[in-house]
Amino acid sequence: MIEVSKLTKYYNSFLALDKISFSVPKGQILGLLGPNGAGKTTTLRLLTGYLRPSYGEITVDKYRLPGDDIKIKSIIGYLPESVPIYKNMIVYEYLFYVGEIRGISKEKIPERIMDIAKKCKIREIMHKNINELSKGLLQRVGIASVLLHDPEILILDEPTTGLDPNQILEIRDLIKEIGKYKTVILSSHILSEVEATCDRVIIINKGKIVADDSPSQLKNMYxxxxxxxxxxxxxxxxxxxxxxxxxxxxxxxxxxxxxxxxxxxxxxxxxxxxxxxxxxxxxxxxxxxxxxxxxxxxxxxxxxxxxxx
Amino acid sequence: MIKPLILCKKEVKDFFFSPIAYIIISIFLLITGWFFFSTFFVIDQANLRDFFSLLPIIFSFIIPAITMKSFSEEFNMGSYELLITFPVKTRDVLLGKFLSTILFIIIMLVPTLSYPICVSLVGNLDLGPVFGGYLGSLFLGAGFSSIGIFASSLTKNQINSFIIATTICLTLSLIDKMLFFLPDSIINIANYFSATYHFQNFSKGIIDSRDIIYFLSITFIFLYATNMVLYSKR
The missing domain is CATH 3.30.70.260 (ACT domain)
Structure with missing residues (x-):
């Protein structure tokens, strides 16, 4: 489904990613693991088309990056680490806006929102201001907003940072649930996180892939x-x-x-x-x-x- | 609905759901109203010349205040990352922000229509310059908006964005007043760069293609530059 080949990214002269290649089959939950500054977020930003690679290519289905940006963006749902959704909006209003911009027809948006709200358990907070939400609820709204257009690929950057243990479990369950019928890529610096949710782990360090295996294999190995x-x-x-x-x-x-x-x-x-x-x-x-x-x-x-x- | 319009709608909503919009509009109306009516009864003429003659300078402060948050805030909050990973082109985002600013300027100018209405009640108002003046205001507003949006694409900090935009706009507004020490041959060229010079033609009721082209070029150049800045950020 996703094919990454020799992906390289320089920030000015700083080499952030060094020729990394991997592929992700459909329906896999992949965890990108690495310390801060390893290149996890850069990889995700390249996959989502937010950044342009210095070299290398990404293929998603039959589309290529750079090139078919709009096509690829429309089948990906991406939530950055800080969940930067507009704080001055009301939850429903924000989801509606995302629906519109994602090109869902106006008549279908309310139905779609209700569907997703049920799945992400945010029905009760639809009328709340986004800046009043707790971190856990904010994360849920964020995930709901990236699921709205029913993307085939879901990319989450550190989806559980800053949450309390109960919220972490809830978000993990949600990700696992989504992973049953979608390709999910998430990044984390917590091993137990990846172990609990992912089918496969890629460990990145200093812009290079240093390990690529299932969590249990990795554990045995190391x-x-x-x-x-x-x-x-x-x-x-x-x-x-x-x-x-x-x-x-x-x-x-x-x-x-x-x-x-x-x-x-x-x-x-x-x-x-x-x-x-x-x-x-x-x-x-x-x-x-x-x-x-x-x-x-x-x-x-x-x-x-x-x-x- | 097409993408720039969806983005524009969201931006306009943002403006009017925050107090800033009302503060900016109040300040604008207060300043223009005071400058206009303080001299209106002294001069004793039924025209809007004083209102329009100060508009480029007032716009040099007001429009950067409207546009300073357009990209700076998105960069600062990180929402730009989300915005750009939606299936939209950078130029759709840019166009949405530009259109929303124009819409804001129109909404801001509507209450000032009470000035010509007042004037026409007490005297014989020539409608040509009024019509030209308002048309010119839109062109001027479009030019300055694109400068403001350009400035806000350069920085995360809204204050910096405001200062950069104000500097450029004020330079364009005041350039014709600083020409006295230049040789005659250069004055004409330098005058062409003056926003005030072109705007005044409008407010005299003269609609000349040169003035229209001037403002359209400024708008286009700065929107294009913004697009380049956004592209280089990726």
């Missing part, structure tokens, strides 16, 4: 190691080091926090042998206060990927 956090009552650091000596899978023991009674530590295991660790502790008189597998953070993965390159 997170073969297991990190376990433990909190023990009544133990001492010496004793702890002693009992873990025999477990050869332990690569590192790091003491995080220590007061009179409790010791917190983080153990890095070359593979998941949590039962061995547990059994070792079980044989001691200490009380196990906490024991959990730590999720490896994106920062760690990034460190790994960027040092590999």
């Amino acid at each position: 997170m073969g190691k297991t990190v376990v956090n433990i909190c023990l009552h009544g133990a001492s650091t010496e004793e702890i080091k002693n009992i873990f000596k025999d477990i050869k899978e332990i690569e590192q023991v790091r003491f995080l926090n220590q007061d009179d009674l409790n010791i917190s530590l983080e153990i890095t295991l070359s593979r998941d042998v949590r039962e061995k660790v547990y059994k070792a502790i079980k044989n001691t008189p200490w009380i196990l206060m906490e024991f959990y597998k730590n999720k490896m953070s994106l920062e760690n993965i990034f460190k790994q990927i960027t040092t590999e390159n």
Whole structure:
């Protein structure tokens, strides 16, 4: 559906994107992952025709960018990160305006708005001023406005930044729902975000693609190691080091926090042998206060990927 | 409805749903009304010459105030990104903003029709210069609007946009008053660039193609330049 080849973008002399190529089949939810300034937003802006590429080409169906800008823009729905919708308008009025500019016939717009409003759960706020909306509702209105013309491709730039955990879950569900019958491309710098919603992840760093795989594959590749956090009552650091000596899978023991009674530590295991660790502790008189597998953070993965390159 | 008209409708709504429109119109009517009536009874002539003679200078401040937000605000809020990813051409956006400004100027000028009505009640008003003056005001307004829109496409900051536009408009309005120290051969050429000079022909009731071409060229040149600026931003 989307074919990107050797896409390059210079901002003056600064190279923001360096010959990236990828393709997205119909119906896939693709996550662009990367730290700030990696080139995620630039990629999305190029895909939506907001920016012109310095070199390279984008093909969507049979249309090309640059060239068939208007055609491509009409099958894409794009929501920038800051949700810059006109704050001085009323929700319904704004959606109507978008409908008009998207070329939906005037008679059909109200029906279409009601349809989308139901899907995005914004029916109750239709008459509200946009500047009175909370960030979560604003995001919903934003998504509704880009779904209005029933685009085949939906592009969302950091759709969950600045939302509270409940809102994040709601927006994720909404994206997953939309992804059932549309191609979705979203960007994020949060791994769990991408993991929860996407079929595929492309990691961008310094304008280059450094990884391209499904989230689970990526995790396996870069997170073969297991990190376990433990909190023990009544133990001492010496004793702890002693009992873990025999477990050869332990690569590192790091003491995080220590007061009179409790010791917190983080153990890095070359593979998941949590039962061995547990059994070792079980044989001691200490009380196990906490024991959990730590999720490896994106920062760690990034460190790994960027040092590999 | 075609795209520029949809955009124009939205812009006009924006103008009149915010207090700025009413403030600008009030200031405009206050200034023109005061300048007009303060001399009207002293001079004791049934014409609108004083009203029209000051219009280029008043427009040099009022029109940049109308146009300063047109692109600057969109850039600043980031809504320009959304606007440009709608299936519209840059020139449709530009045209929409330009038309809305013209419409605003027309709405602003309508109340001033009370001046000729008042004058015609107390004296014998020659309608030619009045008609010419209003036609000229539209051409002048179109020229200055395109300058204002151009200025606002250059910057995110509305104040900067206002200052740039006012500077250009004032230069065009006052250039004919600064010519006394120039040699005669250059005066005619320099005079051609003066907006006031061309506008005054209109307000005398003379509708000359040279004046029309002057204002249309200014409008076109600055709209074209705006289009170039917007294109280079991508």
